[in-house]
Amino acid sequence: MSACDVAVVGYGPTGMVLAALLGAQGHRVTVLERYTGLYNLPRAACFDDEIMRTFQKLGLAEAIGRGAVVQRDYEWVNAAGETLVEIAYADPAPCGWAQLYMMFQPHVEDVLDRHDKALPNVEVRQGVTVTELRQDEDGVVLRGTDAAGAPVDLRARYVVGADGGNGLTRRVVSPETEDYGFQENWLVCDFRMSRAVPGLPSFRQVCDPAQPTSIVTIGPDHHRFSFMLNPGETAEEATRPERVWARVSRYITPEDAAMIRVVNYVFRSRIAARWRLGRVLLAGDAAHEMPPFLAQGMCSGIRDAHNLAFKLDMVLRGQAGDAILDTYRPEREPHVRFITERAIELGRVQTMRDPDAARARDERLLAARRARQAPEKLQFPALRGGLIANHGGLFPQGRLRHGERTALFDDLVGPGWCLVTLDPALPAALLPEARGAWDAIGGRVAVLSPEGGLEDADGTYRDWFAANGGTAAVVRPDWYVYGTAGTAAGLAALLEALGRALRPADALVAS
Ligand SMILES: Cc1cc2nc3c(=O)[nH]c(=O)nc-3n(C[C@H](O)[C@H](O)[C@H](O)COP(=O)(O)OP(=O)(O)OC[C@H]3O[C@@H](n4cnc5c(N)ncnc54)[C@H](O)[C@@H]3O)c2cc1C
Structure with missing residues (x-):
């Protein structure tokens, strides 16, 4: 075997x-x-900056980037075309890449x-x-x-x-x-574009109770239109090419694009x-x-x-x-x-089919948008449980200067556990035992100061430490922050806690 x-x-x-x-x-x-x-x-249409950073780790960011397009916003409109929700995507985002890429x-x-x-x-x-x-x-x-x-x-x-x-x-x-019981039946229609279509939305949900629709760029040469199926409508009927062309006719014609796939998905x-x-x-x-x-x-x-x-x-x-x-x-x-x-x-916002409920939704979201005045920003939570001491947020990737070279943090520092600090005295103050345990897990040390040989080219880390406290961060290989410390004693305690958390234990359990 x-x-x-x-x-x-x-x-x-x-x-x-x-x-x-x-x-x-x-x-x-x-x-x-x-x-x-x-x-x-x-199937999937896009990925975010953390995923591009993962591709970077594999040495594939450039190759994957050739089949991806940076997206700046995500728009939700009602049947009348008024914007209900608008999400803005940063470029660069905290992981050093654009916050959203539309991909094939x-x-x-x-x-x-x-x-x-x-x-x-x-x-x-x-x-x-x-x-x-x-x-x-x-x-x-x-x-x-x-x-x-x-x-x-x-x-x-x-x-x-x-x-x-x-x-x-x-x-x-x-x-x-x-x-969660949220189960929706959608028709997903993918097209290879033959020519540019002016005004074609690149990432839009159309919250029309008569026909909830999603329009998405999928990479440089493709576009996707998805339609919520109507009650009683069968997949067999909906996937007929003439039905699909009738549905997309507001946006594209056969002169603009070739249909490459139509499939009925139940989103679960x-x-x-x-x-x-x-x-x-x-x-x-x-x-x-x-x-x-x-x-x-x-x-x-x-x-x-x-x-x-x-x-x-x-x-x-x-x-x-x-x-x-x-x-x-x-x-x-x-x-x-x-x-x-x-x-x-x-x-639930998108798939509302009752016109009165949709009207009430529109009024509520339009009022909320007027009050907000700026597009929403998407933020995911920090890790709270597990192998985390006192932080759990995603450590950013900025640019560092090393001699003549300026490059992204991960490309200069490399993968694995990393102790990042602005204070050259901190790692030097670690006792040999703590330093030995750190070395044993392949831990790296990045001192971001002229003495450390690495300069924080754009102030990313100065700003991050100012906002998060401390002068040292213990960063996991997946870039989530195990913990931060501001003194040599605090750092020693953090590394000791990590050593205890990693200590071998035999039990194989269910979790
Ligand atoms: C219309 C649509 C749009 C989406 N858009 C996005 C998006 O924009 N961004 C995003 O992040 N996600 C999106 N998603 C979700 C995304 O597509 C899925 O979450 C993702 O594909 C899951 O990947 P996976 O590798 O976990 O599973 P899958 O892609 O399902 O792969 C599982 C694999 O396991 C194989 N397999 C199954 N059983 C066995 C077996 N017994 N032995 C051997 N092999 C087996 C299957 O053949 C398959 O290749 C979208 C999904 C849909 C349907």
Whole structure:
């Protein structure tokens, strides 16, 4: 039977990024995917700055950026075209990249696929459907069948189920799911543009009770129109090309674009009750599904992958006990829940079919917008539980100057745990024992001062410390801040607490 450190079930965006991150850390990864090739059709439309920073970590930002377009705003209008909600996206955003990119998902997946397959320690086995998972003391045995029907057996130390909302691993790990009950039936129609269409909205929800519609750019050459299906309307009827062209005729004609796909989706909102059972963990849609009104489903899956990748890396290297994996759900679940609830709230605004209720909604939102006077800004919560001492926010990525070179923080400092400080005296004051423990987890030290050799080129970190307090931050490999300190004693206490949190413990539990 073949063996690996981590088996990833499912080769959607979550599985692809997880394999790439673990592969970069040198672990033996096997991905099992039921489809024989890439799906090759778009689902997600956009991703945010944190996800672009993850692509940067993989060395793929430039290649992925070639199939993405920066988006500045997101607009919600009523049937009369009045703006009800307006969200402004920053460029650059805190992670050093634009806050939103509209993408063509097959391009992104193609780049990730080529990257994964080029890694010598990552094996991608397409055409293998996993049908059984059995755990013992040392690992998990996965059973399945390949495209020819032949049996496949694999042993892994850990398994991550990234096999989507209807996959096997969720049924194994968490037969119970919490369902928010927000379930909507939409028609998603994708087009390849043949020419530019002046005035075509790039990211707009049309909250028309007669026909809720969403219009989205998906990458440089494609556009998506989505329509909420009417009560009693069947998918068969709605997907007929002449029906689709009639629906989009207000915006485009066959001279402007070619229809590449029409599909009926039921948007769901569910969160698995459990994200871990022993050595099997859930990530991405396998752990949570949300409606696409905030465009965060895939982004959340990639955040899961990043969170799990650094924790699995530490466990596999013996730098942390297996119990660190129990911090995964307490960190990720409230974050996902916040976004899901906000997406449902927006979805309810969008999908109102009763004209009187829609009129009342319009009046309320127009008044709120007049009172606000500026577009809303989207902000996600800090991590509150898990492997966090006193902070949990996302550490920004600004530009640093090092000699003649000015570059983004991550490119100059590198990946992994990082102690960032404006005060050169702080790391020097650490006792050898604390310094040794930090070195043992591969921790880096970035002193942002002329003495430290790294200059805060745009004042990003001066401003961040001024707003957050302290002069040192212990930043995790996924860029969430473990804690901040303002004195040598405070920093020593922080690193000691981290050492205790990472201490090996044997229990394999469900969380
Ligand atoms: C219309 C629409 C628009 C969206 N827009 C956005 C957006 O703009 N931004 C955003 O972030 N998100 C968006 N999303 C959500 C996003 O598409 C999903 O959250 C994301 O694709 C989930 O990725 P995943 O890798 O977790 O799962 P999936 O993409 O579902 O991949 C799971 C994989 O597992 C495989 N698999 C399943 N069972 C098995 C098995 N037994 N054995 C082996 N393999 C198996 C499947 O074949 C599949 O390839 C949108 C979704 C929809 C429907």
